[in-house]
Amino acid sequence: MGAQWKQAGREANAQKRGQMVVKLVREIMVAAKLGGADPDTNARLAGAMEKARKSSVTRDTIERAVKKGAGLTDEKIVFEVITYEGFAPHKVPVVVECLTENRNRTAPEIRVLFKRGQLGTSGSNKFLFDHVGLVEAHTADPATDIEAAAIEAGANDFEALTHAQNDDVPEGAAGARFITDRATTGTVSKWLSQNGWTVITSELGYVPKQIPSLSPEDASDVGEFLQALDDHDDVHRVWAAVK
Numbered sequence: 001m002g003a004q005w006k007q008a009g010r011e012a013n014a015q016k017r018g019q020m021v022v023k024l025v026r027e028i029m030v031a032a033k034l035g036g037a038d039p040d041t042n043a044r045l046a047g048a049m050e051k052a053r054k055s056s057v058t059r060d061t062i063e064r065a066v067k068k069g070a071g072l073t074d075e076k077i078v079f080e081v082i083t084y085e086g087f088a089p090h091k092v093p094v095v096v097e098c099l100t101e102n103r104n105r106t107a108p109e110i111r112v113l114f115k116r117g118q119l120g121t122s123g124s125n126k127f128l129f130d131h132v133g134l135v136e137a138h139t140a141d142p143a144t145d146i147e148a149a150a151i152e153a154g155a156n157d158f159e160a161l162t163h164a165q166n167d168d169v170p171e172g173a174a175g176a177r178f179i180t181d182r183a184t185t186g187t188v189s190k191w192l193s194q195n196g197w198t199v200i201t202s203e204l205g206y207v208p209k210q211i212p213s214l215s216p217e218d219a220s221d222v223g224e225f226l227q228a229l230d231d232h233d234d235v236h237r238v239w240a241a242v243k
Contacts, residue, residue: 020055021055024048025061026079026236028049028052028069029068029079030069030081030099031045033069033070033077035186043190043199044186044201044202048201051200052065054168078101079100082097083095084107084110085125088221088240089222089225090221092212093125093240093241094238094240094241095126097235097238097239098232110229110234113228128210129209130206131205131206132156132181132206133181133182133185133205134180134202134203135177135180135192135199135202136168136199136200137176137197137199138169138174138175139197139198142173142174143174149176149178150176152195153192154180154187154188156181157178159176161175161177179207185204186202206239208240211242226240
């Protein structure tokens with residue numbers, strides 16, 4: 001067998017990186033389409049561009065994605081957003097957001113993933129989530145009063161984030177996820193950006209109203225199922241009622 005397993009590992013890693021780059025570029029295009037090409041006035045775009053830079057996406061690729069998304073080239077952006085609802089193993093509610101140029105391809109593939117998942121099923125569950133604005137950001141001063149920042153920014157609630165929870169938060173920095181009304185997501189992002197915070201993401205999303213208690217074994221089942229969803233090329237975001 002020699003070192004064939006090493007080559008297989010390299011190929012798998014290359015495929016993973018390719019998938020990641022595709023998803024980052026799509027997010028840049030969608031953010032630019034929705035909010036314009038200026039990251040200074042488009043917090044979602046600024047966060048997407050920063051993520052892409054940290055993942056070593058080239059400057060030219062980022063700039064092309066911004067221009068394409070904002071309609072500054074002859075190329076048309078044809079992605080549509082499709083949302084699927086269902087349950088992971090052990091009845092954990094899941095909402096999946098896809099960006100696709102071919103609904104007829106994506107829909108059956110996502111249904112197959114739900115069927116393959118142990119006890120995973122599709123079905124209506126959005127009533128189990130709050131549809132909100134989510135802004136994740138960090139600031140260099142670890143002693144920052146996050147609650148005060150949330151109040152001044154106009155957020156409804158917040159959760160502290162550490163590097164262990166989100167590797168976009170530098171070690172030793174103060175990180176937080178700010179939960180807002182959907183209509184004020186941009187306002188909260190703008191305030192944070194103007195007051196010493198680096199915005200990682202700014203988007204609409206889903207926060208579970210309740211999080212079920214899971215054993216380590218059950219949590220592992222759920223994690224494998226969610227990873228299989230996230231690995232699909234068209235899956236853009238996965239929200240689940242897990243910690």
